[in-house]
Structures are given as structure tokens and as C-alpha cells.
Amino acid sequence: MFKKFSGEDVSAQNQVKASVQRKIRQSIAEEYPGLEPVLDDILPKKSPLIVAKCQNHLNLVLVNNVPLFFSVRDGPYMPTLRLLHQYPNIMKKLQVDRGAIRFVLAGANIMCPGLTSPGGFLDEDVGAEYPVAIMAEGKQHALAIGFTKMSAKDIKAINKGIGVDNLHYLNDGLWKMERLD
Amino acid sequence: MAEKPQPVRVLYCGVCSLPPEYCEFGSDFEKCKPWLIQNAPDLYPNLLKEANDKGADNVADKLQSTGISSGAGDGAASSAPKQEEVKRLPGGKIKKKDKQEVVIEKVVRNKRKCITTVKGLELFGVKLSDASKKLGKKFATGASVVKGPTEKEQIDVQGDIAYDIVEFITDTWPDVSETAIFFIEDGRKVPAA
Numbered sequence: 001m002f003k004k005f006s007g008e009d010v011s012a013q014n015q016v017k018a019s020v021q022r023k024i025r026q027s028i029a030e031e032y033p034g035l036e037p038v039l040d041d042i043l044p045k046k047s048p049l050i051v052a053k054c055q056n057h058l059n060l061v062l063v064n065n066v067p068l069f070f071s072v073r074d075g076p077y078m079p080t081l082r083l084l085h086q087y088p089n090i091m092k093k094l095q096v097d098r099g100a101i102r103f104v105l106a107g108a109n110i111m112c113p114g115l116t117s118p119g120g121f122l123d124e125d126v127g128a129e130y131p132v133a134i135m136a137e138g139k140q141h142a143l144a145i146g147f148t149k150m151s152a153k154d155i156k157a158i159n160k161g162i163g164v165d166n167l168h169y170l171n172d173g174l175w176k177m178e179r180l181d
Numbered sequence: 182m183a184e185k186p187q188p189v190r191v192l193y194c195g196v197c198s199l200p201p202e203y204c205e206f207g208s209d210f211e212k213c214k215p216w217l218i219q220n221a222p223d224l225y226p227n228l229l230k231e232a233n234d235k236g237a238d239n240v241a242d243k244l245q246s247t248g249i250s251s252g253a254g255d256g257a258a259s260s261a262p263k264q265e266e267v268k269r270l271p272g273g274k275i276k277k278k279d280k281q282e283v284v285i286e287k288v289v290r291n292k293r294k295c296i297t298t299v300k301g302l303e304l305f306g307v308k309l310s311d312a313s314k315k316l317g318k319k320f321a322t323g324a325s326v327v328k329g330p331t332e333k334e335q336i337d338v339q340g341d342i343a344y345d346i347v348e349f350i351t352d353t354w355p356d357v358s359e360t361a362i363f364f365i366e367d368g369r370k371v372p373a374a
Contacts, residue, residue: 041188082191085189085200086188086190086191087189088189101203101206102206105203105206105207139200139202139203140200141191141200141202141203170199171197171199171207
């Protein structure tokens with residue numbers, strides 16, 4: 001989704017009103033309970049929260065010009081990889097085997113066999129349509145953020161086709177955009 | 182909930198900005214190597230061995246304490262101009278960079294008024310918004326950045342400044358040589374120099 005993404009794709013950014021801010025904080029806290037104790041550090045109440053609207057119904061949540069979360073249409077807020085690297089345990093993790101890394105880093109969606117092979121790992125509780133962190137065999141950090149197309153059980157059972165939509169991966173446009181001015 | 186989980190500080194490669202462990206999948210692993218050797222030697226043990234082997238071959242390099250970095254620096258400097266020609270598209274495909282040239286065209290409107298359009302300044306690393314401001318100031322006319330055909334940005338300057346602009350461009354941006362500036366006259370490209 002962020003394969004070609006740059007500051008130009010941001011059509012408008014505004015500081016959102018307090019009620020919207022509260023809603024965003026609440027939905028993030030709900031989605032990522034592990035983030036709750038540090039939520040005040042990530043989204044300080046004092047500094048203004050800015051929402052940048054981009055093409056394709058994409059919203060970015062910025063604090064101090066740093067993109068922290070993104071969401072598509074009215075979907076869940078998902079952390080950017082830089083934020084996820086700082087707090088790695090806030091998302092459910094799926095792991096792909098080594099052979100898949102190359103393709104994932106080129107923006108490919110995650111196919112089921114890459115998750116079910118010996119190098120992969122599946123968290124059984126992951127349902128369908130759920131934001132997940134994509135880890136890689138033998139690597140410490142997440143390499144992508146995805147949105148599951150089917151539940152973990154289905155991925156195992158069907159073992160064919162796209163398991164997880166790749167939304168945000170290392171070195172894509174959003175990754176390269178460390179700051180948005 | 183008593184204690185806060187501390188944010189993990191992640192080291193990112195200074196060359197390709199990825200976490201070092203993913204450098205090998207990045208677009209320019211070769212370029213990252215010197216950085217990796219200095220900053221994250223434990224991640225790629227083979228790399229260090231390789232570098233040491235190279236160092237052993239080259240006694241002169243070994244004598245210098247900063248042999249690895251200086252050697253790599255030289256290599257990068259010599260290959261840099263070549264590397265700049267190819268711009269990597271996302272997905273690892275290589276795109277040839279456009280030829281660096283500035284094209285100036287005079288468009289007549291209302292029979293006696295014209296607009297001078299300047300294309301291609303961005304290829305020289307000139308910021309178009311700055312450039313248009315400078316042009317407007319110099320010629321005391323309106324100058325703006327507009328989206329030209331095929332999504333490329335160009336500068337429109339009001340008035341006929343086609344001949345004065347060459348000197349101005351070469352003076353303000355020394356990177357732009359006079360030979361790289363072209364006029365369009367009757368649909369043909371004519372070099373300014």
C-alpha cells in the first residue's frame with residue numbers, strides 16, 4: 001500500500017479536535033492493550049495530535065510530525081514499523097520463513113505456505129481481518145505489518161494463497177518518511 | 182501494569198536505514214557492508230572474516246588503522262558518479278535517470294504576452310519552489326511551479342525572459358552548465374550555448 005508513498009500523497013493534515021483525539025486514543029488502547037501503560041509517552045496529551053489524510057482513504061496519525069499510526073478507511077489503527085520496533089510485543093506476531101523475506105520486502109502479500117513451513121510460526125488465536133506483525137525466521141525485528149485475510153486456523157488448513165495482506169513493510173514509502181512536514 | 186515497558190532502541194543501518202539484520206535483503210548490501218563491519222560486526226560474522234582476508238591481502242591497508250573504512254570510502258567515491266545515474270525504483274527495478282538538461286520554452290498568449298516555462302531544473306537538485314521565487318524576484322514577474330504534462334513539475338514565469346534566464350540560471354546554480362540548457366524554437370530543440 002505504501003510502495004509508492006511520499007509527502008506528496010498527503011492531501012490534507014489537520015490538528016484534530018479533542019473529541020476525535022480521545023476517540024483515536026481509545027481505539028488504539030483497545031486494539032493494543034500492551035501499549036496502554038506507555039500510551040501517554042507515545043501520544044502525549046499535551047502535544048497536538050495531527051491526522052494526515054492521504055489518498056486511498058488512508059489516515060496517518062502524527063505526533064510532532066512523526067507518523068505513528070495509520071489506518072485505512074475506518075479500519076483499525078496500526079502502528080508504523082518504527083513504533084513497532086520500539087514496542088515489539090504489542091501486536092500478535094506471525095513469522096515467515098527465510099525464503100519469503102525477499103518478497104515481503106518487495107511488498108508482496110504473505111502467502112500461507114510461507115507461514116506454515118518449518119521456518120514460519122503462527123499464533124493460533126489470530127482471527128481473520130486482524131492486524132499482525134510479520135516477523136521473519138532468525139530475525140529479531142518485524143519486517144512488515146499486515147492484515148490477516150483468514151484466521152490462523154484457516155491458514156493452516158487451506159495453506160494456499162494470500163494469508164496476510166502486506167500493508168507496511170521495511171523500506172517502503174512510509175518507512176522512508178521518518179518525518180512529515 | 183506496575184512498570185512501564187521500556188521502548189526498545191533499535192539500531193538502524195546508516196546506509197539503507199533498515200535494521201542491520203535486514204541489510205542483506207536491502208537494495209545495496211554491498212554499500213552497507215563497511216557500515217555493518219563497524220557498527221554491527223556480530224550480526225554477520227562471515228563479513229568480518231571476509232574483510233579481514235581482504236585486509237591480509239593488502240598490506241598497505243592493514244597498516245592504516247582505519248583501513249577498512251578509508252578503503253571503502255575510496256571505493257564509494259569512485260563508484261558514486263556511476264551509481265547516481267541509476268535510480269532504484271521500489272521493488273529493486275532500476276530506472277535510468279533522465280538526461281540532465283534544462284529546457285526553456287516561450288509560450289505566447291494573447292498575441293503580445295508570453296510565458297516562459299522552465300523544465301528540468303529539478304534534475305540538478307534545485308528546489309523548484311525556491312527557484313521560482315528567485316526567478317520571480319529577479320525578473321519582477323509572477324513565477325510559479327505548475328504541474329506540466331506527464332505529471333512533471335515545471336516553472337512558469339510570466340513575460341519573455343528566455344534570453345536573460347540562461348545567464349541567471351548558470352550564475353545562481355553553478356551545477357547547471359550552459360551546455361545543458363536548451364531552448365525550444367518552432368518545436369525544435371536548440372542549445373543555448
